[in-house]
Amino acid sequence: EVVMAQSPATLSVSPGEGATLSCRASQSVNSNLAWYQQRPGQAPRLLIYGATTRATGVPARFSGSGSGTDFTLTISSLQSEDFAIYYCQQYDNWPPYTFGQGTKLEIK
């Protein structure tokens, strides 16, 4: 099973600033990585797939990078609606498909 590790667990940032979230896989997942945003009380929402491709309707302030074992989600100029929990997920090696434990992005 591919273990996904996200860091930090919690990130405190002021609105308008940028944020960088990290995800590391226990073995290479090539570019088969997705990012999701989950707001309180809601289902996760797909943000990024293929490590770098924004899903339909996702604002350009969200960007993904990386390949192999190390990945980054960058959010520029944080808006109030961006404060949420973010998960990475690999789909290179299955079963099972696996998620990171999440990074909570909170208002500073």
Place this chain on the structure above:
Amino acid sequence: QVQLQESGPGLVKPSETLSLTCTVSGASVISGSFYWHWIRQPAGKGLEWVGRIYTTGSTEYNPSLQSRVTMALDTSKNQVSLKLTSVTAADTAAYYCARSGIYYSVWFGPWGQGTLATVSS
């Protein structure tokens, strides 16, 4: 636009079987190159993939749950079902259904809103 809606009993007794359904609108569960998935999330915790079913009915499950999970398609109701046997408190979670592409396109979207299943006597 594809929409998914989970439903289920809400409360299940330990050792019994949890049965959930995902009703799909805007697409047929037996058409196209798609997987239909169940993913669960205990309160305050992360996401765990439970299993998937292809439009042909073939299935694949999380090895950690494989002995207790069954997924099926109901074409007459356009639904995806999940049965989880011999439940314990550890199975208490929000259960989501989601769709994905196949092979190396297995990112999840859209998702249903989720249904909470509580295991308690």
